[in-house]
Amino acid sequence: MDSPEPKPAEGAPPSDVPDSGVPESDAPPSDVPDSGVPETDVPEGDVEAVRRQLGRPPRGLRGVAHRCPCGNPDVVETAPRLPDGSPFPTLYYLTCPRAASAIGTLEGSGLMREMQARLADDPELAASYQAAHDDYVARRDKAAEDAGMEPLPRDMQSTGGMPSRVKCLHALVAHELAAPGTNPFGREALDALPDWWSDGPCV
Numbered sequence: 568m569d570s571p572e573p574k575p576a577e578g579a580p581p582s583d584v585p586d587s588g589v590p591e592s593d594a595p596p597s598d599v600p601d602s603g604v605p606e607t608d609v610p611e612g613d614v615e616a617v618r619r620q621l622g623r624p625p626r627g628l629r630g631v632a633h634r635c636p637c638g639n640p641d642v643v644e645t646a647p648r649l650p651d652g653s654p655f656p657t658l659y660y661l662t663c664p665r666a667a668s669a670i671g672t673l674e675g676s677g678l679m680r681e682m683q684a685r686l687a688d689d690p691e692l693a694a695s696y697q698a699a700h701d702d703y704v705a706r707r708d709k710a711a712e713d714a715g716m717e718p719l720p721r722d723m724q725s726t727g728g729m730p731s732r733v734k735c736l737h738a739l740v741a742h743e744l745a746a747p748g749t750n751p752f753g754r755e756a757l758d759a760l761p762d763w764w765s766d767g768p769c770v
């Protein structure tokens with residue numbers, strides 16, 4: 568496992584980001600600043616499922632990016648900027664606690680170290696991982712555009728350590744689930760995971 572870093576958004580849930588100070592529920596919609604998150608049109612049932620998975624109301628929720636075979640969302644798309652306008656680089660966040668736990672076990676097995684080593688030895692893999700990074704940034708820019716937000720800075724990280732490091736399999740798996748065929752290490756991790764949904768709906 569890589570050492571945890573205090574950086575705010577490297578695959579971290581939005582809850583790790585300092586609170587913007589905007590009240591969750593008692594601010595009328597008209598108080599949402601222009602740079603902020605627009606009203607979500609995610610169905611209430613999905614919002615509630617994600618709330619239960621995370622143990623708190625989701626913030627900056629823009630949509631369900633992937634659905635688990637159990638029927639619940641397992642990856643959500645989050646707005647590239649928080650309500651106060653500050654960047655939030657993690658476009659795709661894995662919400663399913665069972666999947667997260669299974670991926671944590673994979674991380675603990677030393678898989679990321681092995682992936683990191685292969686990145687140095689395999690130019691084709693490195694190119695594919697770079698392409699995954701580019702895809703992530705392009706999708707994030709598109710999400711910002713769609714939401715009427717300023718795009719994130721060009722040199723802003725994508726997620727999970729891309730394009731040169733392997734730092735968070737949760738983030739890479741979330742990307743691969745949201746955009747199948749884009750993330751080589753996300754794919755490998757997914758293929759190594761058990762059927763986490765087999766015991767019934769996740770949360």
Ligand SMILES: [Zn+2]
Pocket residue numbers: 635636637638639641663763764767768769
């Ligand atoms: Zn599930």
